[in-house]
Amino acid sequence: MGQVASRTGSVAVTSTTVDDALRVGTDVYHPHRLRLLDESRPFDMRLRAVTYGPVTVGKLSYAGPVRIETDDMEVAYEANVPLAGELGCEAGTERFVASPDRAVLFGPDGPTSMTGFGRGRPILGVRLDRVAVEHTLADLAGASEPLRAAPLVDLTTGRGREWWLVLRSLLDLLSGFDDRSSLVHNELVMRPLTQSLLTGMLLAADHPLLPRLLEPAEVHLPGTVRRAQDIMHDRAAEPLSVPDVARATGLSTRGLQAAFRQHLGLTPIEYLRRVRLERAHADLITADPAVATVAQVAHRWGFTHVGRFAAHYRARYGTSPSVALRSGS
Template sequence: MYEENVEAIERRGTSTFQSEDVDEARSIGSKIYYPHEVRVLGDERKFQMRMTAATIGPVVLGRLDYSTEVEIYTNELKDAYQVNIPMRGELMTGSGRARTTATPHRAAVYRCDQRTVLRGWASPYPTPVLALKIDRHALEEQLADRLGIAVADPIIFDVDFDLDTVVGRQWLSLVEGLSHQLDSPEALALHPIVAAPMAECLMSGLLVAAEHDYRSRLYAPAPALPGLVRMAVDYMEAHAQEPITVTRLARQVGASVRALQVGFQTSLGTTPMRHLKLIRLQRARKELLTSDPSVTGVTEVAQRWGFLHPGRFAGEYKAAFGSSPSEDLRTVPFR
């Protein structure tokens, strides 16, 4: 029965699970979140897991509770980031070597490249937890779009996320509002038209409110691009699949090649053609992440975006994004 409910989650539904069997509880949690181990520390006779979960775009939001103390641990999360927020009580937890005690005022953020451990739900004060699983590619793409750069390495989040700051409280309010819709299979937040912008708000809010290695850059004022550079970038974005030379580009914006090159170097720290290559790499990556590998091949996508040498494309792709084209093509996208 629970397998049908898990499939409902994957179809963008909402479902509630309840189990008194440790193995079944572990199987449910592993299917919806990550493969993990569960060790019962409290009274095994009282063991029960309860979870209500739903998918909102690239985000899985669940309310998780155990009736007795347990310890949960995972290997590297790899394809997702995680945020856990106790609704009351405490949760001793960690990401990699970093440790914290999560509370309703301090969430825990888990990096995609680290192992995790959670210990809580001890009597007499069980700890219901709001658990958010955020697709790695979606979050990193959100960050890249905000900063106008390629994000090749995992985002290095601090495990502690202060929810008592102004932005922390605002983000928590959004999460709690969505959690109230978990009990409705026809929740507005699950509608495809609403889910996409809602997920974007969740991801953007996390990037702004939680501490990580790019956060200061999100708060730094973005320098305005000179007019000719802005026009050139807009043209490249609109015509990325077409043959573009620096001469053609300069003609389009009404500037000399030299002026265009100086403008790009001064404003973006690169050349026009390198920036065009980055745009094409990003377009190729987006296509690979959303394509069916049984229908689409890496070489086909590479050639579509102007990369005629497969080996060179693979090397430049991995240098930009930290994964190979074939790995991203095999990644199952959130739909």
């Protein structure tokens, strides 16, 4: 598998030309073609979108009806929910209709199209990085393969309705887009929320691996947790992931997560972060600030993003890592 996208950003655009709308849509989602179905209307495209890591969520509208076509998206899956009216959709040779009650899910392979839109008929468009989707599916199901999902997701009942509640919360947050202090621009809020959206999609869509995802995770004895803890302490400076720890202890990723939650009240990644923060803290308060830097210490203990490291450090120790480095306290 490739590398998971780690983009972060936001865009608010009103385009009055097709060329500009194509450029923006390509930058935010993927390359596509755009055909106007009523050229008597002035062209107007509006998009408000945010990207956190592998997930982009945006509200997209056109003043008049249009047809959007893509070739293979290759690097992403895409889910679209019309917020009013219906959307005629095609994926390869299949045809179906999306509506506020039925989301359409496009895979990365094969041509797609959507026909509809018009004033008062926006959609919620979600781009999901292919590597992230397939990594998450492999972690949850223990099978490394593409997602082969049915093209429509029922949003009115069961897990589909619950997934829509996650989508709806993101849509509601987008209403505060113009306020830079809004939670929609807060990475600490949005990253876990967008990850929940990705995982929720895997649980809401119909696909061959769904039964594995719905099986109760087996909870193992505390001895297994202790072995996992030992691995995290011994290999904290290595590029260690939760699936690595799970494999080393003979568990599935879900089994390890369930065991940690039951016996420690933490997820494995939270525990590993705590171990690494303790090591980084010890280095910071003993290092020579004339020689060492916060970035060096953060990278040594697996924190690739210094800003996020500083936020975690402050939450744990009540001060910034730069202050700890200077004061030795």
